[in-house]
Amino acid sequence: MAETALADAAGHFARVEAVLDGALDQSASAREHFVRQACGDDQLLRREALGLLAAMTHSEGFLEHDIPARDGAPGQGTQLGPWTLQELLGSGGSGDVWLGARHDGQFDQRVAVKLLRHWHRDDVPRFLREQRLLAQLDHTNIARLLDAGSTLDGQPYMVMEFVAGEAVTVYARGQSLNIDARLGLFLQVCDAVAYAHRHLIVHRDIKPQNILVRNDGRVILLDFGIAQVLDEAATATTRSQYLTPQYAAPEQLAGQAETTSTDVYALGLLLHELLVGQPPWGRLLRQGTLALLQRVAVGPLPLPSAQAVGDDAKRLRGDLDAIVHKATQAEPDARYASVEALKQDIDHFQAMRPVQARGRAIGYWIRRALRRHWLVAATLSLFVSGLLIALIAVILAQHDAARDRDIAQTEAARSKAVRDYLAHMFRDAGLHTQAGKPLTAKQVLEQAAGRVDAGFAQDPAAAADVLKALGELHFYIGDYAAADPLLQRWLAHESAIADETAAADVRFTLAETVHRMGRSDEATQLLAQAQKVWLQDPARHADVLLTSRMLQSQLERQRGEVQAGIATLEAALPQRLQRSGPEHFETGVLFSNLGAAYIQAGRFDEGIESSQEAMRIWTVLHMERSNDALNTLNNLAAAHFRQGQLAEAEAAFASALALRREAYGPSAATAALIGNYARTLLKTGKAAQAVQLAEEAAAMAETHAGDTSPLTISVRVTLAEGLFLLQRFDDVASVLDLLAAVDTATMPVSLDLRAQVMLGKLHHQRGDAKAARAAHDRARAAMDTLGPAAEPMRADVEALRGRIQASQGSDINP
């Protein structure tokens, strides 16, 4: 029967296969002998096995698709122009890469020579034209194209700067870089790509293998424009071979137009891989057809946080997920409009400002919140403002807090959400104003608060949420007068709300609020109450406890307990380092505050050291332009100033001022900073520059702080001091006339001291000995009142006395 015959044949073939498998375990020369032995007397088996064994040898290359090597192909020692090929570095889809060197002896230079695999003779002239364009790319993060040409065969080659380094992903893994350091590498890549885009050149093959990191940490992007060149020198079919399935954008796979957006997509995948530590489509991927099929099988790109583990996953969730998601949209139009925009979002993430990528999510948040919080909907549906988003963000975060056992984590997320959306809100508020519809954050908040009372009767729990959120938002926007009653009202309902942790939270915010309103005793009491609750479960509330030590220390120092204030911070430092590591935002805050405390205690060297550590952290976190860095710089400058390190002080003040001008524009605090800077310049003998700044500061202080405010007076004294050095005595007189109108009783003694010294100098200059002596005596009295704090002014007072004595020879009070 036919079936039996077939079964027999299969059974026989199975025996043949078994013999051949055994033979394949032997060395090539021993196989035939093995087959003969294994088959024994079975002639049929032996004939078949030996036949196939021979066919195995002869069928080498049969049915294989590899392109056979051409004769005369370039190899070791081949000379191309001034370059000699030395060693094959690698073979890729686009061609072979050789290590090369100059052989004309002009200079010693190692280069990478890339010989393109797919080319057509007709396309070579265009290839060479393209290379001339690419050679103009001159960027620290792009491997320089040095030369290009074609072999005798016509095969095109390009010569690039040889880069010794590791692929960026390998480097990040090898150095165990944290997320911020990985973002740092990524930003370097973005810089390079953005630069090329400005020169209208698209990379089109961005992948880790094309991005090397040298051992000095500099990122170098290779193979710029090769894909483009190749594309024009090759057909769509060959293009598919050098496309890297892992990193190709959908439009590339579909053979559609490749634009700068194609690079944005690849950058998104690269970011994904850098953050997660494994390729975007998972470990299964290899090269070739299967890789593409796998991409199909995987479906949409998973979010980075879904693939990362541990703390990284938490940090990735949210903004970084959103950034990768936006960069890797299938539709080019849905991605970031440019590499710059992508880069900006990373910057925003690092500065803890809202990222553009979350734009869509916000709508989702609102919808979700409106569903869950009817009261919020009722409260806010009338308003069209970014504030609505801020409010909902806070409320959502609070609800998350109720769910989440990890209070500290949620706490951090919440304050971040508030910061993010407030920043967002202010941006919007500015736009509204320009459009002629001024609707400040404060106005929106006030209107919202007005409606809360009505809601309280109906649903105390929901109203409590709104009160708390509104109170916190007012605090965060610096409107303490408004935050105070809102938070107090929450506490009035405390027993009905019955949430001890939330109450501690509110008390902490209220403590911060009233502290800033000058009610220190109340703040101290509120803080102690909050800390008492947290200390019932210190492990759970470890983070907020540590954070509260900042305020505790401030209050202690304000009470004059400077040592206690320092001790509080010093005790918090090791815990903070343990919880957050040496390069964390909270660690930076702690170092910055500790610096301020040391400076306050007159321990300037330690103060400078702590402040410098804080600055280092801000730099690592790419926060050197943040408000926190600004505060640290102010402290640092003040400490240097007090130490008489005027050059350092001047530099720190200059940096701080530049930052503040950029971030805030004219304001009272800006005026104060300009005033301090001007004082430093006076001491370094730059009177003209000081006067110019002091004039600006005086006008600004008047506008923003009022005519009689200590700030305005202080800046005016500085202005007078500068004018005096410039010998513009009439101008000094008119500035001092302004001061004379101020009620001296309301003036801080230290300012009165400076003003009197100035006045004495002016009177002396004008020959009015009596008035000069009167001013000196008042200065003297002010010094006595101030005690040690007046020390920096002692030399000036002594100098004034010396002048008066020298010209008059008469005694005045020593």
Place this chain on the structure above:
Amino acid sequence: MDPDSAGTQCARVDANSFDALVDLLYHDLRNIARRERYRARAGLTLCTTALVNEAWIKLQRSHRWDNRQHFLATAALAMRQVLVNDVLARRAAKRNHGESANELQHDIAAQNVDDEQILLVNDAIKGLAALSPRLAQVVECRYFAGFSDGETAEALGITDRTVRRDWLKARAWLYRELGEVAPLQDVGDG
């Protein structure tokens, strides 16, 4: 085209998903094969890769494959069928319109060699499948679908090493079967 013209199904696949895959791949492969296949001095692997390049987005939209192995085996079989159908279609077109109408005229020699081989191998592995279904599947994956050893191993659920051995055996068998037999030495001894 008759779906059975690819011959015996070497992989065990579900008919519905197979048909869906063929529907998706068929149109794209024909277009690509027509446009690009013989312009470069490249083999079949490049062609199938290009095929999948252009088809993958559609696949992603319309299909979810829970079982990877099943999906890959199906894909390999689908590619084999589409390639064979395409050759047959091209031949039919040539008979109907004459060679002058063929846009690939200048490459006809190369085209004929490749087309011929596709049909010969397609026929021959039916015989191989009767002796050893797995060897035929390896040929399907390696030759028709252009999978690498590792990819083939994954598609068939066997080790890389087994794929390499099977490929050597299958290739030798086909080499002999297709008439390119080298002279044997002292076979009859013993």
